[in-house]
Amino acid sequence: MQECYRDPYLNSFKAKVVDARDGVVLIEPNYFFSASGGQASDRGEISWEGRRAKVVDVVNESGKVLLKVDGDLPKKGEEINCVVDWERRYALMKAHTAEHMLFQALSRTFPGIYPEKVSLEPNSFSLFVRYTGSLDWNNVLRAEKMVNQVIREARPVHVHITKKSEVPADVRIKMERIEDEEVRIIEVEGFDKVACSGLHIKNTNELGVFCVSHITSDKPGVWKIDFLHGSDAVDFLLDTSKVALSSSQILGTNADRLEKTAANLLAAEERLRQEVKELSEIALAGLKQEEVNGTNLYLRIFSCLSQKLLQEWAGKLVKKEKTIVVFAVRGEKTASIITGRSRDLALDMRKIGEEAFRLMDGKGGGSESFVSGSGDPKKLDEAIRFIVGNVKR
Ligand SMILES: [Zn+2]
Known part of the structure; x- marks a missing residue:
């Protein structure tokens, strides 16, 4: 000891x-x-x-x-x-006590949760737990409120020394980890009892305020819960509250509707994605080509279609015989070009693209049959004229 x-x-x-x-x-x-x-x-x-x-x-x-x-x-x-170094020690004593309270509160909101390990370093407090379900924020919030309630109740924290063989049944303990014959039991009065070899505070009210700051899971079923106490917790809560209030202002909703609004936006985006996909198929089927020297030239300048979609389109079109595709997107700040040819043509698209991207004061790259790049939108027309000129030659 x-x-x-x-x-x-x-x-x-x-x-x-x-x-x-x-x-x-x-x-x-x-x-x-x-x-x-x-x-x-x-x-x-x-x-x-x-x-x-x-x-x-x-x-x-x-x-x-x-x-x-x-x-x-x-x-x-x-x-x-x-x-x-008292500032360091005291912050860690508080964190250790808070960790016990957090686990107890979590075990009441997430039945079946199991403590994995604890990491209490200066300015970085984490509790690792095993839990097969998802740690949803509604229940985490319930646990956080429970911890803050226990802080406000100013409960004494007791230390009991007991023989290993006489540890009461209501104590959380990993017997295999206890080396000494004597066990230190930390009791947050009327709330939690756990065997622990760390240092703790005398009363829960020394914590001031508690909050969870981050939850991550790198391994399936294992969760890392970061937490804060005292003024760090207050600062975090205020900063996070600002983000929520400001985001809800941007979205024209109330903070308590923010989660719902975010979910609705995501669902709307997914629907739009599907619609764009369907409309793309229609647009792609309707794209007109121009016949140049016995090859089919698909030339089109768009204003906002995604690179990914145009890559897909161009990729599909160059599967046709004797085909050349020149797609461009003229954005406000940059313009991009995607150009490719079918395998049965001999043009070196990499060489043509290199010069075209240089004309746009930009850069790009690709293979001999397919290239993409971007540059100055004001110089897009010149670059396209250059590519088409090479095709017509
Ligand atoms: Zn402890």
Whole structure:
């Protein structure tokens, strides 16, 4: 058991150097925390007789909590002043407590959810859970509200030490991970009990505000839930609220209708996509060609059709015998050209395209039979004249 468990709020103390060599110091007592329960190690400073060193890491080696220091090295037997980086430690203590509350709240809103692991680093707090369903935001919001309610209720957080064999049934514990005979149980009074080797706050109200900031899933069934507390949470909530309010203004709807509006827009877009596809088939069938020197030339300048669609069209048309396609889109800022030929023709489209794109002050590329590129819309006509001139030659 680490000494800091006795009083996680003790952030400045005197200690005696038991051993010091190669940038590693062993002190007694040692209230620095070494990483455990997913919570990052402490940082801080030690000083003595006008000399000082930064504590750059705290590690646990075979049960000994050692300080890795950068700076002067104290002598064995020296009495030193120790200061824990309290801002870092306290933020992590709050995050650890919040993580317990979050999991408890999630387990009440998503039955069958399972804790995978925790990662509590300065400014980056994440809870990983296993859940086969989808973590929908409505239920996540219910869990977040539950956590904030428990914060407002200012519930005490208790630490109980118990024998491994006597852990009560209502405690969340992964027995296989417990190495000691004694187990630390962290209880958010009347809300949650879990075995944990991290450091925690005394009362839930120290958290101020809690929110989930991001949910991602890189592996099927495993979710990473990022969260914030205190002023970081308030800032995030205000920023996100601004995005929602501003987006709803742009879309001419109310913020509470935003999700519905977004879903409607997506559905409308999908319908339009289908319609464009159908109309394209009709338009493609009706495209007129011009006969030039025994070849069929399809030449057309559009104002806004997508490159992808024109590529598809051109690809279909050049499957016909003795065919050349020159499609262009004249946009406001750029113009693009797609040009290709059927296999039975000998024109080097790459060479022709290169010169055409150069005439447009643009660039492009492709194969000997099919090229595409873009450039200045004011110079599109000149580029097209060049391509057609080569076809007619
Ligand atoms: Zn904990």
